[in-house]
Amino acid sequence: MEKTTREKLIYAATDLFRRKGYSAAGLTEILQAAGVPKGSLYHHFPGGKPDLALETARWAGRYLSRLMEEAFQESTSFKEGVTRICNAIADIHDARGAWDFCPVTGTLLGGPADERFRLAALEIFESWVKLSKTHAIRLGMAEARAELQSRAALLLIEGAWITARADGSADIIRRIPDMLEA
Amino acid sequence: MEKTTREKLIYAATDLFRRKGYSAAGLTEILQAAGVPKGSLYHHFPGGKPDLALETARWAGRYLSRLMEEAFQESTSFKEGVTRICNAIADIHDARGAWDFCPVTGTLLGGPADERFRLAALEIFESWVKLSKTHAIRLGMAEARAELQSRAALLLIEGAWITARADGSADIIRRIPDMLEA
Amino acid sequence: MEKTTREKLIYAATDLFRRKGYSAAGLTEILQAAGVPKGSLYHHFPGGKPDLALETARWAGRYLSRLMEEAFQESTSFKEGVTRICNAIADIHDARGAWDFCPVTGTLLGGPADERFRLAALEIFESWVKLSKTHAIRLGMAEARAELQSRAALLLIEGAWITARADGSADIIRRIPDMLEA
Amino acid sequence: MEKTTREKLIYAATDLFRRKGYSAAGLTEILQAAGVPKGSLYHHFPGGKPDLALETARWAGRYLSRLMEEAFQESTSFKEGVTRICNAIADIHDARGAWDFCPVTGTLLGGPADERFRLAALEIFESWVKLSKTHAIRLGMAEARAELQSRAALLLIEGAWITARADGSADIIRRIPDMLEA
DNA sequence: AATGAATGAGTCTTCATTCAT
């Protein structure tokens, strides 16, 4: 049941990239948090920091996809699904001390203007929109509206994730459902 | 009509902070872009990089406030005002190559978990919400709704500013008005 | 007719040491060029990089000895022998892109100030001089002159091997025979 | 009469590059030998190690040019000039412990396969040949022979500089004049 | 005999800042 070195690195990197952003999070700091020696990183991530960031963001992307999927599965309306998602994110936020970025934003968009980063972020965002849209339709929404609402939800969540950092509170995230139909 | 050293620094810093984020934008790089010698910075910004960032963000905050004020002044409905604002931001985005952060996000939230940064960002965001809310009420909206719509607009714009980076396009910013009343 | 792991290592090391010099050629790089896994090296060369370099240089030394031996065997005068040798070396040079060191120079003298390296290089150089001198005498030259001419030939070849790197061309190597009797 | 930081760096780098070669000589080591702190290097040599190497080699190139110029000025024959040069180089060699490369070879050709390095080395070598040739002609030699003899002298000296490292002695450098007319 | 993981000292370079002029 031991965590592998690779997993330790991804966990630590996820934590630090979302808390400080890609550029501000030092490799030394990550290695130390992971309890992994310097040289090991490049064995598992030959491309260094960028490689680690890409893996980290994808891992977080899948994690949030699962969270969304479960939220929608348990819901009987689109709004309920979004509410569950926002509450879950807000809870995580509260638990972590509220200096968080969205893991994708902090990790990939907080980094250098690197095309690989941009594409990876785009792919993750689009996968979220698609997932949301699918459930919106399943729950009875017309396609055009499902698309717009899903995209709006993404923007609101990303925007809230940003301003929550300034607020020092996750409250704004919990108000998103009301905004969606305002 | 020469730009002062101080202005040169703020312009260059604004540009680089919003393009790369606080941490990734080096002081050397900023000084060079500004065409200002190494030692000059600490005359004008004794607090160093954080000082410069704070001034820069406030400057950009005021700039956007003016932009919003004008947009609402020329409008006869809240939606029209938001539309003008989004188009203006999208135009700037296009002109700059679409790797931009919101200047406040990139400058203050892309930096270290510094309480002064957080508070300054909060103040700027709140001033925007207040400005928007005032105009919404002036244009006939009920207060509670004006508050929620203004806050939603902020989240949508900030969220769009983020995802536009991934999209490599400012289009999503132009779709915000439709989302506000979806 | 498969190459053994050991041979693969020596070939790859020969190539890289003479192209970049001992210090600049990384073990990882050599292992990769050889298509040999990380851990294998120390089975075949327990002394690590220095061991590999020593073997490599000796191997190259013998290779060049054979080349010289054949060249002199086919010749009817000392000058003809030297000409054949220089042309052969120049041809190799051309074929490899002209960034080459003499394999002994690059491998042993481009490394650390290690006494084992120095002595190995000395032994190889002396074996070449001896071979050349023997043939010079066999072809009718007086001993004292044979010794001086052989030593001069070595210096000219080593010097040319160096300056050819700067020239980006092997031409200077082909001009050596004319210099020997100038 | 203080040495400037820049000069300290060049002296230390010259010493270490010619003793160990570009790749094996560490920057830390050079900085320490120069008694200069880490960060200072990049103020004076913004291009880092390669910049330092280029300057260093050019400096050494000029130094040797002066040495050659003086040697020829004091001589009444080409052979005498070469003899003086070889003796001077051999003396330096002896004084330094005989692990030396030619400063150009060690610094520029012992480095990476960098076109700037190659060109700089070529320029220095050619300046030496030109200087030698000019004096050979002045001292009565026919042009074609002056060219060949000058080029031969360069190869012999460079070759001797290499093999002297293996010999652990500068004697071979002193034998060059005999080889030139052998 | 073979191998991929582990290791930490080492590489070069950049950082934000201070200082003397």
Add this chain to the structure above:
DNA sequence: CATGAATGAAGACTCATTCAT
């Protein structure tokens, strides 16, 4: 006010080697 030099901690990354399997 202005400036270029100085500074050393920290940055990301590579090194040759050892180890457990």
